[in-house]
Amino acid sequence: MAKWGEGDPRWIVEERPDATNVNNWHWTEKNASPWSQDRIKELFKDVPVKTDAANLKIDEVEKIEGEASANNRKGKLIFFYEWDLVLKWNGNVKGSDKKYGGTIKIPNLSEENDVSELDIQVSLETDDGDGSKLKEIMMKEGKELVRTQLGKYISGLKEEFSKGMILPKKGEVKPDSVKILTSGFNKKINMDPVGNNENKQLGLKIDTCTIKQTQKFQCTAQEFYDALTRSELVTAFTRGDVILEPTEGGKFSLFGGNISGKFEELAPAKKIVKQWRYKQWPEGHYSTVTIDIKQKDDHTEVTLEQVGVPKQEMDVTKDNWQRYYWDAMKQTFGFGVFFT
Structure with missing residues (x-):
């Protein structure tokens, strides 16, 4: 796989008079x-x-x-x-x-x-x-x-x-191939219900576990960071109303309020740490989500560690990260398109 800017046709700009946003790669x-x-x-x-x-x-x-x-x-x-x-x-x-x-x-x-x-x-x-x-x-x-x-x-x-938003690739004009989307796709996404209503009283002991996931995204580290911290981009891949205050201590609410919490640490293009919970988790219980973002030569590697997930919710939580975050981001923004 070519390194960014070295031989990859998406980055060949010498024949483009403006030499900007080659092959529509950036937002x-x-x-x-x-x-x-x-x-x-x-x-x-x-x-x-x-x-x-x-x-x-x-x-x-x-x-x-x-x-x-x-x-x-x-x-x-x-x-x-x-x-x-x-x-x-x-x-x-x-x-x-x-x-x-x-x-x-x-x-x-x-x-x-x-x-x-x-x-x-x-x-x-x-x-x-x-x-x-x-x-x-x-x-x-x-x-x-x-x-x-x-x-x-x-x-x-x-x-x-x-007009002018989709620039043709070198030697190519295919206006009919442009795919137009809206952020909502006229369809609301509801997160799968999680768990049951047992042990939801604040103060009861909850058995928890830690989830770790690693994903590769075909984008820059800054683009990935922006996709999780800019309201219009989060709206695009979650396909619903978003409340987002991307500052340390700022609150967020996604998927109709099913996911909520607050940001603890924001290091652009490097790390996001937040308190995060499902609406149906025991009242007052939050997990700590740490997302490490590392720029590689030809992609961005993202590692998620989520501490404090109720054990009975582990599988559902892992699946929903994959479905509603990673897959949705790759599909919406093209972050999953790799070229060999």
């Missing part, structure tokens, strides 16, 4: 927030709602809060977006000059939720006979219009920010 990121804000405002500017019973339209975006980004890792595009939107609408029942208005709230537009599953809330400023009719129309036709426009935003985001 690159583009800020898509400004473009997203402009596009969403454009999509909801004076948009008519089709109905025979009234003259209705969505006026404008009253509030837009959140962020969006596009990321590339080894030919895979991962899009992150999370928006809290408030739209203004107005209209009148045909045959009447009285105008009504209200708002449409979309509090959870993100890659975790399909457009068809969005929570869309319609409100009315003046609730009387005609106003109620208009609100009823907005609850049906108006919501469908909102979903259609947001679908245009999402497809536009992926089209616009795919």
Whole structure:
């Protein structure tokens, strides 16, 4: 196996004019927030709602809060977006000059939720006979219009920010081979239940054991460290909501709260030490996880030592490290791709 930068085609840069991110090997990121804000405002500017019973339209975006980004890792595009939107609408029942208005709230537009599953809330400023009719129309036709426009935003985001993110290999242009992912894959992962409910009272003696694992990853030590300490990257491979405070003493919560704890030591590209527990472990019981990261010539070697694992949970814990951490990271970021 070639050493990094010595003969490996991923690192041959002499014929690339920019000589950056050859063959899309590193994680690159583009800020898509400004473009997203402009596009969403454009999509909801004076948009008519089709109905025979009234003259209705969505006026404008009253509030837009959140962020969006596009990321590339080894030919895979991962899009992150999370928006809290408030739209203004107005209209009148045909045959009447009285105008009504209200708002449409979309509090959870993100890659975790399909457009068809969005929570869309319609409100009315003046609730009387005609106003109620208009609100009823907005609850049906108006919501469908909102979903259609947001679908245009999402497809536009992926089209616009795919440009230039995936660079062709030397002598090769294969735009159709690009694989586009979202961090959530529209699917939540639930950790397997662990153990039973016996001996969960704080203070009881727990028989524990130590788990040791060694893994090889095709990435730099810094890339591996970042994948466990940057919220957007942890979100990508865990495919769910993440709480992460990557500072010594900072807390974390993953997999719907099934895994939680706090960081004790953070040495970039070298070591991570944390207090770590399953939700269903005996109350107040934590294990100590030490992850040593060593940069090798052609890969990064990672050694995990977990002290204080309840004995009856040893096999499940080992399997879940493999499935939900190591395999998930390799699949999401391409860390498992080795070339001989």
